[in-house]
Amino acid sequence: MTDPPRADIAAAETLGGYGVATVHEALGRVGYLGPEFRPVWTGARMGGTAVTVMCWPGDNLMIHVAVEQCRPGDVLVVATNSPCTDGLFGELFATALQHRGVRGAVLATGVRDVADLREMGFPVWSRAVSAQGTVKSTAGAVNVPISLGGQTVHPGDVLLGDDDGVTLVPRAAVDRALVAAEERVRKESAARAAFAAGELGLDRYGLRARLPELGVEYVSHTEYRP
Ligand SMILES: O=C([O-])CC(=O)C(=O)O
C-alpha cells in the first residue's frame, strides 16, 4: 500500500491564510461543511491536507490507527458511519498529533478536553462538545473517501478552518482556488476602501439600477450621506 497523493502543503497553508469564507466564495460557493462545524476555541485558523478516518459511532479505534499515518501539514478528518456526538477526540490525541506536525482536526462527532485544546493551541472543529467516553473495538477505515457536512473528502484534499467553520478544497481545485482567492482578496480590499469612503453597495455593484426589475420598492435617501 502506498500513501495517497496529497495537495501541496505550502498551498494548503496559503489557502488557510485566506480563510474559509474567501476560499469558499472564490471557488463558486462550494465546499463549506455547514454551520454545524464549529471551532472548539475561538481564533483557531488552519489549512492542511486530509488524513481521513471512518469510525464506528462511540468508537475511536481508527483514530489511533490514523495518527500513525499523519505527517507534518496534515489535518485529521473524522466521520462516523452513522451520526454520533460522543467525545471521540481530546487532548491526548491532540498531543500525539501536535508532535507529528498536524495542523488540526475536523470531526463530525463530539470532542472533549476543550480547555486543554485551547491551552495547547491545537485547532479542532466539531459538531459537538461532549465528555461522553468511547471504546476502541471496531474496525473502520483510514484514508478512504468520507462524507461529512454534505461534502466528500478524499485523502490528500485540503481542508481550511477558522471562526466561520470549515471548507473543503479538492486536491484538483487547489491551483484554481489560489488564483481565485487572491483575486477575491484584491476585489474586497478595493470594496472595503470604497465603503470606508462612503460609497454604497447599491452603487458599487450596480444594484440601484436593477432594483426596479428585481421588484424592490424603496425610497432613495441620498441626502442621508454623511
Ligand atoms: O482518549 C480518548 O478517548 C479521547 C480523549 O479524551 C483524548 O484524546 O484525550
Ligand SMILES: [Mg+2]
Ligand atoms: Mg482526554
